[in-house]
Amino acid sequence: MVHESLAATNAVVTLDVALPSVVWGWIITMNMWAKSVGTGVIFMLFYLLKKYPNEASSYRFPVVVISIVFIHLFLFFTVIDLHQMFRFWHIFFHPHWTSAITVGAWMATLFVGLLFLLAYASFIKKDDALFDKTLTWTVVLAIPVTLYTAGLMAQSTARELWQMPTESAQMILAATLSGSAAMILMDTYFKKLSYEAKRDMGIILAVSALGAFILYMSELIFGPMKAEEVAATLEFIKGHGEYTTMFWIGQVFAFIAPFVLVLLSISSRSENLLKLAALSALAGLWVSKHVWLVIPQLLNMS
Amino acid sequence: MKLGFLVDLHLCMGCKGCEIACKVENEVPLSTWRLRVKYVDVGSFPETRRTFTPLRCNHCENAPCERICPVSALHYLDNGIVNIDKERCIGCAGCVMACPYGAIYIDPETQTADKCTYCAHRIASSMMPACVVACPVEANIFGDIEDPTSNISKYIQQSQGDVQVRKPEKGTNPHHYYVGGGNVTLNPLASHRVEGYSLFNKLTHLPIGGHH
Numbered sequence: 001m002v003h004e005s006l007a008a009t010n011a012v013v014t015l016d017v018a019l020p021s022v023v024w025g026w027i028i029t030m031n032m033w034a035k036s037v038g039t040g041v042i043f044m045l046f047y048l049l050k051k052y053p054n055e056a057s058s059y060r061f062p063v064v065v066i067s068i069v070f071i072h073l074f075l076f077f078t079v080i081d082l083h084q085m086f087r088f089w090h091i092f093f094h095p096h097w098t099s100a101i102t103v104g105a106w107m108a109t110l111f112v113g114l115l116f117l118l119a120y121a122s123f124i125k126k127d128d129a130l131f132d133k134t135l136t137w138t139v140v141l142a143i144p145v146t147l148y149t150a151g152l153m154a155q156s157t158a159r160e161l162w163q164m165p166t167e168s169a170q171m172i173l174a175a176t177l178s179g180s181a182a183m184i185l186m187d188t189y190f191k192k193l194s195y196e197a198k199r200d201m202g203i204i205l206a207v208s209a210l211g212a213f214i215l216y217m218s219e220l221i222f223g224p225m226k227a228e229e230v231a232a233t234l235e236f237i238k239g240h241g242e243y244t245t246m247f248w249i250g251q252v253f254a255f256i257a258p259f260v261l262v263l264l265s266i267s268s269r270s271e272n273l274l275k276l277a278a279l280s281a282l283a284g285l286w287v288s289k290h291v292w293l294v295i296p297q298l299l300n301m302s
Numbered sequence: 303m304k305l306g307f308l309v310d311l312h313l314c315m316g317c318k319g320c321e322i323a324c325k326v327e328n329e330v331p332l333s334t335w336r337l338r339v340k341y342v343d344v345g346s347f348p349e350t351r352r353t354f355t356p357l358r359c360n361h362c363e364n365a366p367c368e369r370i371c372p373v374s375a376l377h378y379l380d381n382g383i384v385n386i387d388k389e390r391c392i393g394c395a396g397c398v399m400a401c402p403y404g405a406i407y408i409d410p411e412t413q414t415a416d417k418c419t420y421c422a423h424r425i426a427s428s429m430m431p432a433c434v435v436a437c438p439v440e441a442n443i444f445g446d447i448e449d450p451t452s453n454i455s456k457y458i459q460q461s462q463g464d465v466q467v468r469k470p471e472k473g474t475n476p477h478h479y480y481v482g483g484g485n486v487t488l489n490p491l492a493s494h495r496v497e498g499y500s501l502f503n504k505l506t507h508l509p510i511g512g513h514h
């Protein structure tokens with residue numbers, strides 16, 4: 001579509017200002033990646049406590065600690081990306097509720113509060129009933145906390161590539177992918193989960209990887225048929241595009257390799273392959289998120 | 303009252319007087335622009351022509367920048383101007399990502415978002431925006447689009463069928479109109495950008511806000 005238009009107009013920009021560079025770069029990628037892990041492990045803990053209560057019971061406190069660490073990483077990268085980072089408190093004292101940033105900041109704050117309540121219940125009070133009751137509410141809140149970045153991307157009206165339905169699915173899948181990967185890696189240290197529980201984590205990882213890969217490929221193939229700006233954006237990851245190599249590295253490491261490795265690990269009952277799949281997924285997720293974040297910003301808006 | 307802008311591209315001759323006037327009036331730092339004039343050459347020799355398009359904030363009725371701003375630093379004035387409070391801005395750059403017209407930038411001096419305000423400070427003193435005053439051919443027509451007797455309303459009436467806005471499909475309802483515009487002038491994807499188009503030789507991208 002773009003090429004036809006260009007050929008028809010035969011127009012060339014001969015004098016203009018330099019274009020702005022990437023506005024949201026690796027810091028925002030870190031933000032999204034860390035949040036995926038932070039909420040993902042909570043989803044996985046909830047699942048394990050329901051299905052394997054005996055094995056997972058000793059994971060209550062460690063998982064909460066992992067979640068607290070990654071959610072604070074997410075908050076740290078959120079704040080340092082602000083050009084006026086010492087004014088971040090304005091979000092709480094001058095909130096503008098139509099903004100996904102505001103809603104997300106408040107929900108993330110509440111989420112952190114619940115995480116500390118979970119830590120209190122598991123480490124100080126040692127009250128599993130209180131923990132499990134709080135965990136249910138934490139899981140409920142983790143869903144919008146995971147999704148709000150998709151809302152923010154959707155509100156970025158200029159970036160046609162980021163659509164709310166797809167980004168919502170991608171955010172949830174990123175959380176389940178990174179959460180299951182983190183649990184598999186955690187268990188290499190704690191060694192509390194049975195093979196069946198780890199296999200379940202592997203299946204969640206593989207299904208998440210497959211789902212996310214299908215979404216990316218759908219965008220890549222069918223996106224350009226719907227919108228001129230999407231077509232122009234995806235040129236950066238097609239052919240000899242600036243981000244083609246990085247895009248495919250992300251797809252292979254985040255989705256294709258983990259999916260295959262999980263299948264192989266299930267067929268051979270190999271836990272090492274499962275760990276390899278988890279590592280690959282976590283590294284690849286960062287790369288694929290980064291490419292998807294950057295490419296719409298390379299497009300000239302005016 | 304809803305203030306709006308109309309640029310008659312038949313009249314614009316690309317002198318960049320408006321660009322300079324804006325820079326001076328608003329002390330816009332080096333490497334950033336609230337208003338710029340883009341040159342696009344069209345056709346093949348000898349059938350060629352050069353087009354000039356002044357580009358500034360569209361002061362949309364349904365402004366994505368206002369919606370995404372987490373602290374209401376971007377806000378509407380009663381006269382329809384989308385204004386910015388630089389003291390409140392936290393520099394999240396959400397507005398930069400939201401604006402479909404690339405009209406918002408991070409000021410490298412204040413590290414906050416900035417953009418054209420239709421010279422809101424001058425309007426408050428009953429003066430015209432600096433770019434309107436500087437234009438030697440009166441290609442910039444500014445006024446109240448809700449007042450049928452204003453120059454801009456009359457111009458829109460007289461030019462019916464030739465009045466356009468940029469990216470109407472975004473649903474932003476811009477209060478900035480063009481007469482004599484076309485695909486090449488209003489659609490950034492309709493023209494090639496080859497290295498060297500910039501004011502600075504071989505410099506095609508500038509860092510945001512001086513860092514990151």
